[in-house]
Amino acid sequence: MPDFSQGDDAAAVNALRSAVMRLSRRLKHQRVDESLSPTEMSVLGTLSRCGSATPGELARKEHVQPPSMTRIVALLEAKGLVRLDPHPDDRRQKVVTQTEQAEAMLEESRRKRNAFLASLVAELDEDEWAALRAAAPVLEKLAHI
Amino acid sequence: MPDFSQGDDAAAVNALRSAVMRLSRRLKHQRVDESLSPTEMSVLGTLSRCGSATPGELARKEHVQPPSMTRIVALLEAKGLVRLDPHPDDRRQKVVTQTEQAEAMLEESRRKRNAFLASLVAELDEDEWAALRAAAPVLEKLAHI
DNA sequence: TATTGTTATACTCTATAACTATA
């Protein structure tokens, strides 16, 4: 049972926090489409991974309030990046699905982001990258606990 | 040499970016002083690492425009977290220095965010935490490159 | 003439509160 308040585990938590904060600030500046906000990009990424979702589900996953997600989804729809359909079972809800155009944009976005990340990762050796790759799914899990 | 444009490495990069962005958003909400914005906190962090700086230098380091930094510095000064002195060589410039109060607040902030992150990490199993702990120093290195 | 910093103003993003429609 790790003790996160002292010792190596506490140091790891501290390193993790510091690195995540700084890395996120650098990634934030690597936007492909300047007209898409970080949260809009994140919503598209979530839809790409998880498939269709309701606005409420997206709001919970992205940690924004429902009215904010209403606006984000409306903007994405206006840009032709998502489609809104009626929910099959509940007429209060809607189903948000990304379009092919969004998937293509994400592809392009990933290519450009990789160029930036690769320039950073080029400084790592193979073991370091392996450690990072193994941690990626754990970080994802951590992000939505 | 990994190829980040396709395959598992590309997936890892994508997962990494998404997780870092979402995790950082949650960590940003763990503020000691709710009246301090993320950029204000970041300016204090920069001053903590690099010592005194002019508003122009801070604007470049934080990737904000000069008028935004003018406002941020004014807010920090009003809160007693930085001090503004005249530049010794150039009367157009000013020198921004953090106060002892700012350093104490930064320490408290790090403690609180670490505690929050630890509460998330406590939900992981042993293998997951091991993967994360191995990746922590690598993430730190990545953030500093 | 160029540079540092400021003021004035507008835009983007997000939140809260109040509302509508449906369960």
Place this chain on the structure above:
DNA sequence: TATAGTTATAGAGTATAACAATA
């Protein structure tokens, strides 16, 4: 009565443009 989503509105944060002071 509770829930999903929207509308109206306010606030925070940042940007651009125009300006002042100094190099």
